[in-house]
Amino acid sequence: MTEQRNGMIRNLPLHIILTENGINFFIKHNKKLNRFKMADDQEEYGIRLDNFSPASIQHMLLIDYISKIELARVEFVSKRQDIMDLTKLITYGLLYKQLDSIIFKKVLESNLIKNWNRTNPSNIIDDKTKINESYLDKINQKNDAQVKVVKKAMLAPIIARINNDNSLLHEEKRIRFYICEKFLKNLRPSVWFILSRFQSSRDYLLLLTDIREGVMEYLEKTKIAEYLSLMVMELVINAENTNMQKFVRKMYNDTINSESLVYDQHIRNKVLNEMEGRNELLYLSWKLGAKSSSIHTRHRLQVTLYNRESEYRKIKQIIDDKKGINLKKKSLTDFYKESPDKLVNTELGLYYLSYLSEACDKVNVRFDSIVNQIQKSDLTVITMNLYF
Secondary structure, eight states: OOTTOOSOBOSOOEEEEEOHHHHHHHHHTTOOOEEEEOTTSOEEEEEEESSBOHHHHHHHHHTTOEEEEEEEESOOGGGHHHHHHHHHHHHHHHHHHHHHHHHHHHHHTSHHHHHHHHHOGGGOOSTTOOOOHHHHHHHHHHTHHHHHHHHHHHHHHHHHHHHTOTTSOHHHHHHHHHHHHHHHHTSOHHHHHHHHHTTTSTTHHHHHHHHHHHHHHHHHHTHHHHHHHHHHHHHHHHHHHHHHHHHHHHHHTTOSOHHHHHHOHHHHHHHHHHHHHTTOOEEEEEEESOSSOOTTTTTEEEEEEEOOHHHHHHHHHHHHTTOGGGEEEEOHHHHHHHOOOTTSOHHHHHHHHHHHHHHHHHTTOEEEEEEEEETTSOOEEEEEEEEO
16 A cells, blocks of 8 residues: 555444544534543543544544554454554654644744744734634635645655656655655645745745755655554564464463464464454554653654553553563564564564664654563563654
């Protein structure tokens, strides 16, 4: 999948946990909210979606309605593409949202606005100015021709640079063009209003160049989405296999061997059905930002994988009580290297992990991974944090 997918994702039940803005919107429009008990034992308000369009999820992310998405399943392989798509659209949405904030800050700090504020002290524009974005959007629509001129001027050098990059295949170039347009589409109306309003200003071209460089920087960051989706899928497939093996040891005393679980679809389906009936689930969650507004957590994407809720609570209690004597805490790299489980593809996992880490380093995105594991137990919580 590229970021262009617009079709429906079906039969993938998600718990969508809402932000305060999201809760207020649903209440205001008399929409029913559910109170979910999450895998970490917290109770949250949100909605359940079984079928959804990627565009609708991404839109809710962009307008700050979603704080967390949780998926619970016994198996993930059959939904491989959908889970990868979901990871990518969440990552793209976070990047679109962050770039919009950065570009708006660039505009406010530009010489263009500084000059305006000096000559219009009674009508200054700064971060405290209340801006009616809906109203400006209507004005932009009326002045569509002017806005298109600005967008064309901004995009032309970017398109030329992509076209001249011989390391990219034709399809890769096409995807980059599309993503550039999406970045610009998701900039707030006030940015386009100011740019089109001040085209005759001597500082206009300088600001346009500054914005263009921001778009190019974030275009490079989108590479992380692909690597992250592969890493997430590798983790959940390995966790699925490990969970099945553990279940078989408990229920069948190893009368079913691990190779049968991997290669015999009939036996695999039988075990998965029994696990479903016994609620032997794995939980995968994507959490955006944090409750604090710290600059270090505001643009964080946290991906967590853990076993059924009773096991997660057990580990969480140990962590909260600081009973470190029973807990191993390691990086994901160490977890792979030390894993004795034959069902865990350590070589492929380390391969994806190295590419993800390298991609993050190149574009100044901080990445860390933590595996909390109870000693002499299969119970683990794997957490990956990306700070954009």
